[in-house]
Amino acid sequence: MKPNPISVVTFDLDDTLWAVRPVLLKAEDIVFDWLEEFAPKLTDRFTAKSFMKWRWDIYANYPELAHQISQLRTITVQLALEESGYSTAEAKTLADQAFEIFIEARHQVLPFETAIPMLETLKQHYRLGVLTNGNADIFRLALGQYFEFSFTAEQLNASKPLPEPFLAAQAHAAVNASEIIHIGDSLEHDVIGALDAGLHAIWFNPDDKEISADVTAKYHVNFYQVQCLSDIPAVIDTINKSRLHSRVTSP
Structure with a gap:
């Protein structure tokens, strides 16, 4: 089956869009x-x-x-x-x-300096959502204007890396899991959880943490990592161009 481009981008909140x-x-x-x-x-x-x-x-x-x-x-x-x-x-x-x-x-959070410009860029091209294990409500914040939906662990009685948050995003967006990319600071909760649920993932890794050998062996080729939020739009664009090329060249 020819892959569709990524159309939905979901975010973790704490330590991804602000320091918690x-x-x-x-x-x-x-x-x-x-x-x-x-x-x-x-x-x-x-x-x-x-x-x-x-x-x-x-x-x-x-x-x-x-x-x-x-x-x-x-x-x-x-x-x-x-x-x-x-x-x-x-x-x-x-x-x-x-x-x-x-x-x-x-809720008195201070978004990272590059968070708002990054969200403004993404919102022009993608549907944006939130998947958080915390109890911040994105719609209580000015940042809420950039997001279409939000699911918390409390709403679902399930926390990342369990599949329920990622499945909830897929059901809400009514797209294939492969058309969603999730971004977060936790390698275990955000990246591995998303990949196991069939989504794409970007690891927000501002401190350049190392990846263990077992994770590298199983997952590393399947996700990107960035140290700055401003790099995210270009990464997603690269993935979509690759998928478009696959669609064009597939028999």
């Missing part, structure tokens, strides 16, 4: 400051650092919420509040309020 660690750390600080004012019994019991560690330590108790990070966060904050002496009702109300504080701060 400083955003999350600041959001945690904002939440803890809020708790100091509205839930002082918790901040008397925990420091900001021990509060984060306490929550991380009990995440493993909720494997059924592995793909529901917002719910997991709220539940563990509620448990910490109860441990600090608040009633279940009080703890639930405070935990829900704390999550709203967190999620607002979590």
Whole structure:
């Protein structure tokens, strides 16, 4: 069968379109400051650092919420509040309020300098979507104007590299998997997940990380990597020209 050109481009968000660690750390600080004012019994019991560690330590108790990070966060904050002496009702109300504080701060992202020009270029030629394991909502941001669709792990109860996010993109776009290319910073979650689902992939690798020998042997010839987002349109154009050549020369 002659290959159709790539027509859909999907993106990871965190550490692909923006750096997420400083955003999350600041959001945690904002939440803890809020708790100091509205839930002082918790901040008397925990420091900001021990509060984060306490929550991380009990995440493993909720494997059924592995793909529901917002719910997991709220539940563990509620448990910490109860441990600090608040009633279940009080703890639930405070935990829900704390999550709203967190999620607002979590969306205070700063796109990489080359992200917007790159998206503006791609949007002229392709349909754009988001596949993220995080709880950022692209449509809460100005960047949302560039995207047609978004699927989160929470919506699907499945995280990359599981096939469900990639299959959801394919179903929404109503195209063959081979007509979609996914871009992300995680070799495992984004690149290998996409390739295993039949998509193309570009690894956003700004730090020039090495690829293990087993991944190289199995996958390396099947995906591209870039160190700068601005290189992505040219890479996709190269792939499509190659596919067009294949269509022209195929018997």
